[in-house]
Amino acid sequence: MPQCPPGSFSYTVRPGDNFWTLAWRFGTTPQAIARANPGVNSWSLRIGQTLCIPGWSPWVTPxxxxxxxxxxxxxxxxxxxxxxxxxxxxxxxxxxxxxxxxxxxxxxxxxxxxxxxx
Incomplete structure (x- = not known):
């Protein structure tokens, strides 16, 4: 599991996820997700893979x-x-x-x- 930088939270990939759908879901941009996950290809995510999502965690705090x-x-x-x-x-x-x-x-x-x- 990656150590996510401050200002981001960890997320486990589910079926159908890519950087575009995640950006829409979490109110960020695909580019910001790519920067938080260097070397990860948006179109070849694996179910169960852990990513860092920039922004606030919708499960923890506003x-x-x-x-x-x-x-x-x-x-x-x-x-x-x-x-x-x-x-x-x-x-x-x-x-x-x-x-x-x-x-x-x-x-x-x-x-x-x-x-x-x-």
């Missing part, structure tokens, strides 16, 4: 370790969707995605996102 003013951390619970969270917090999915660079179809139980404060 972006830059804190939420914007007026927002607070929220831990994803079983059954949560961005739609249900948006409804609960009286906001929109688009507003949640503006603050949280996450794949709305791939939320994980325990993942922390930022939501409007109550």
């Amino acid at each position: 972006p830059q370790g804190r939420c914007p003013q007026g927002w607070e951390p929220y831990r994803i619970q079983p059954g949560d969707t961005l739609g249900s969270i948006a409804w609960e917090r009286q906001t929109t999915v688009a507003n949640l995605l503006r603050v949280n660079p996450v794949n709305p179809n791939n939320l994980r139980i325990g993942q922390i996102i930022c939501v409007p404060a109550r």
Whole structure:
């Protein structure tokens, strides 16, 4: 497993991953992922391979370790969707995605996102 540089987190490759899909999922660029993983070819990733992804870890902390003013951390619970969270917090999915660079179809139980404060 590679030692990831500060400001990045380790990620285990899943089927269908490449630098473009990972960049979209984690709110970064394919070029930034390539720089964090010298010598790795985006189009020949192996399932189970570990990569370093620049940016914040969506499973550990909100972006830059804190939420914007007026927002607070929220831990994803079983059954949560961005739609249900948006409804609960009286906001929109688009507003949640503006603050949280996450794949709305791939939320994980325990993942922390930022939501409007109550």
